[in-house]
Amino acid sequence: xxxxxxxxxxxxxxxxxxxxxxxxxxxxxxxxxxxxxxxxxxxxxxxxxxxxxxxxxxxxxxxxxxxxxxxxxxxxxxxxxxxxxxxxxxxxxxxxxxxxxxxxxxxxxxxxxxxxxxxxxxxxxxxxxxxxxxxxxxxxxxxxxxxxxxxxxxxxxxxxxxxxxxxxxxxxxxxxxxxxxxxxxxxxxxxxxxxxxxxxxxxxxxxxxxxxxxxxxxxxxxxxxxxxxxxxxxxxxxxxxxxxxxxxxxxxxxxxxxxxxxxxxxxxxxx
Numbered sequence: 152x153x154x155x156x157x158x159x160x161x162x163x164x165x166x167x168x169x170x171x172x173x174x175x176x177x178x179x180x181x182x183x184x185x186x187x188x189x190x191x192x193x194x195x196x197x198x199x200x201x202x203x204x205x206x207x208x209x210x211x212x213x214x215x216x217x218x219x220x221x222x223x224x225x226x227x228x229x230x231x232x233x234x235x236x237x238x239x240x241x242x243x244x245x246x247x248x249x250x251x252x253x254x255x256x257x258x259x260x261x262x263x264x265x266x267x268x269x270x271x272x273x274x275x276x277x278x279x280x281x282x283x284x285x286x287x288x289x290x291x292x293x294x295x296x297x298x299x300x301x302x303x304x305x306x307x308x309x310x311x312x313x314x315x316x317x318x319x320x321x322x323x324x325x326x327x328x329x330x331x332x333x334x335x336x337x338x339x340x341x342x343x344x345x346x347x348x349x350x351x352x353x354x355x356x357x358x359x360x361x362x363x364x365x366x367x368x369x370x371x372x373x374x375x376x377x378x379x380x381x382x383x384x385x386x387x388x389x390x391x392x393x394x395x396x397x398x399x400x401x402x403x404x405x406x407x408x409x410x411x412x413x414x415x416x417x418x419x420x421x422x
Contacts, residue, residue: 186269187269190265190266190268190269193261193265194258194261194262194265194266197258197261197262197265198254198255198258198262199254200258201253201254201255201257201258202250202251202253202254202255202258203250203254204254204257205249205250205253205254205257206246206250209246209249209250212249212253213249216249216331216334218301219301219302219305219306219309219334220232220234220309220330222306223306223309223310223313232323232325234325234326234327234330235324235325235326235327236326236327236328237324237326241326241327241328242327244328245327245328245331248331248332248335249331252335252339256297259290259293260290263286263289263290264286267282267283267286270282281356285349285353288349289346289349292342292345292346292348292349293342293343293345293346294342295342295345296338296341296342296343296344296345296346297338297339297341297342299341299345299398300337300338300340300341300342301334301338303394304337304341304384304391304394304395305333305334305337305338307390307391307394308333308337308384308385308388308391311388311390311391333385336383336385337383337384337385340382340383341383341395344379344383344395344399345399345402347399347402347403347406348402348403348405348406348409349406351365351403351406351407351410352406352409352410352413355410355413355414356410356413356417361410361414362407362410362411362414365403365406365407365410366407372400372403373396373400376396376397376399376400376403377392377393377396379395379396379399380392380393380395380396380399383395
């Protein structure tokens with residue numbers, strides 16, 4: 152019900168109502184369950200197809216994942232690292248990891264699309280306009296985080312590990328499980344950490360926080376970036392942690408700039 156001090160005509164947008172009625176249709180509880188079931192089925196099919204593709208091209212996929220190790224070896228002829236298994240089932244575990252993680256990453260855009268289709272009828276036209284750019288931004292930020300880790304942090308982590316082994320005179324016997332585990336943890340962890348600018352912009356859009364408040368928290372955010380970097384990076388070396396923390400802090404200020412633009416557009420719309 153509109154408030155007494157408001158004109159009901161100003162609260163009704165005929166074009167918006169027409170668009171909503173065109174998108175929505177009355178559905179019962181079991182119909183919603185059926186839609187959810189098909190969303191899960193389509194997502195599972197997309198994941199299975201992508202996982203099978205990774206399995207079919209497993210050798211080529213593995214060659215890509217081995218690039219950070221090859222880059223480190225090319226920098227010094229004295230470094231010769233041959234991954235070797237130490238258990239019977241380790242190679243099977245590696246294959247399952249590659250197919251599962253690879254299938255999940257490759258199918259992520261399709262899964263986001265199917266989930267967007269499922270929730271779209273419950274959204275207003277204004278909210279619906281945010282779904283596509285929001286999902287696209289989330290996927291792009293994730294890919295940027297994965298690329299940042301793959302090309303910079305993973306080789307840097309291995310260099311630090313090799314340096315420490317040489318310092319103590321240890322023989323390096325790296326296993327596929329340890330190498331791929333470190334690679335997956337760094338890439339997925341940094342990719343997830345790179346999502347936080349989108350969360351900041353969303354909080355500002357919902358009015359839960361302001362860009363001025365975010366600017367006043369610059370000291371707290373700097374400490375938080377170093378804490379996140381310490382959690383994500385598996386080695387305690389300050390170089391890789393500082394690189395990741397500096398990147399996250401730069402993204403924090405970029406998010407503040409984007410949030411400021413969101414506030415400006417909201418103010419113009421209110422006027």
